[in-house]
Amino acid sequence: GENVEQHPSTLSVQEGDSAVIKCTYSDSASNYFPWYKQELGKRPQLIIDIRSNVGEKKDQRIAVTLNKTAKHFSLHITETQPEDSAVYFCAAHLDTDKLIFGTGTRLQVFP
Amino acid sequence: GAGVSQSPSNKVTEKGKDVELRCDPISGHTALYWYRQSLGQGLEFLIYFQGNSAPDKSGLPSDRFSAERTGGSVSTLTIQRTQQEDSAVYLCASSLAPGPGEQYFGPGTRLTVT
Numbered sequence: 327g328e329n330v331e332q333h334p335s336t337l338s339v340q341e342g343d344s345a346v347i348k349c350t351y352s353d354s355a356s357n358y359f360p361w362y363k364q365e366l367g368k369r370p371q372l373i374i375d376i377r378s379n380v381g382e383k384k385d386q387r388i389a390v391t392l393n394k395t396a397k398h399f400s401l402h403i404t405e406t407q408p409e410d411s412a413v414y415f416c417a418a419h420l421d422t423d424k425l426i427f428g429t430g431t432r433l434q435v436f437p
Numbered sequence: 438g439a440g441v442s443q444s445p446s447n448k449v450t451e452k453g454k455d456v457e458l459r460c461d462p463i464s465g466h467t468a469l470y471w472y473r474q475s476l477g478q479g480l481e482f483l484i485y486f487q488g489n490s491a492p493d494k495s496g497l498p499s500d501r502f503s504a505e506r507t508g509g510s511v512s513t514l515t516i517q518r519t520q521q522e523d524s525a526v527y528l529c530a531s532s533l534a535p536g537p538g539e540q541y542f543g544p545g546t547r548l549t550v551t
Contacts, residue, residue: 332479358537369528369542370480377537415479422493423535425470429479 328353330418332428339406340436347431349416350398358419359392359399364430365412373414374401406435439463441543443529449549450519458514458546462531469512470530470540471504480528486512487535519550 329352339345351359360375376383376390376399383390387406392399403410416428442461450456462469471483482496486506497503501519506512516523526547530540 360539369544371542372539375539417480419537423468423485423487424482424493424496425540426482427472427480430477 328418328420328424328426330416330426330428332416332431334431335429336432336434338434338436341406341408343406345403345406345410345433345435347401347414347416347433348398349400349418349428350396351418351426352397353418353420353426354397355421356397356418357421359390360417360419360425361390361401362415362417362427363412364415370415403433406433408435408437411435441529441531441541443527443543443546445546446544447547447549449551452521452550453518455515455517456519456548458516458527458548460512460514460529460531460543462510462512462529463541464510466531466533466541467509468532468535469506470532471512471514472528472530473498474526474528474545476525483514483527485535516548519548521550524548524550 332349357378362370363373364370376392387404389402413430413432415430417425444459469486472480484504488509489506501517504514526545528545529543532540
């Protein structure tokens, strides 16, 4: 069935270090892969997304890479800051217009 | 402009009672989605609307759950005969159109079934 696996579930890094979160998906028809950030007690917000016709996309300190053959995609945050601390969710969009989310990664950035 | 709003923000109900959760999407957004987020878990897809129609109801956990959307705008999620395992945050999101693209989330309704 449709499934998105996300690792790790928790990630602790020192301020200034990089953080990488990885996701794999099962439906080869998936064509859109967003990443959402959810701060404590707040609603999820889109931070970056990638479509299946590109392999990498960057936005300042955030980048996402996609490997369609292997069916996995990753979020890279460089020069992490304490305000990056949050739960990050990856998702895969199916051709049925459903968005399937991963289980989330709790990122803690220590000053 | 106004974002997605949901009401109530918190709801405590006794097991066996029915509850109605409301979502007001961003004006002009034709697609509306309902998700459930249990403590420390990801977002579980429940149902989505294109206009007033629900092409995919496959995520509804049981026949106690139902949802409707009227006038292409407000949506209500109804849970009948609530159970303790229904306790979660119910999130609504809307997007300009169905298909790949940003979904804008509401603040959620925290449901506690005692």
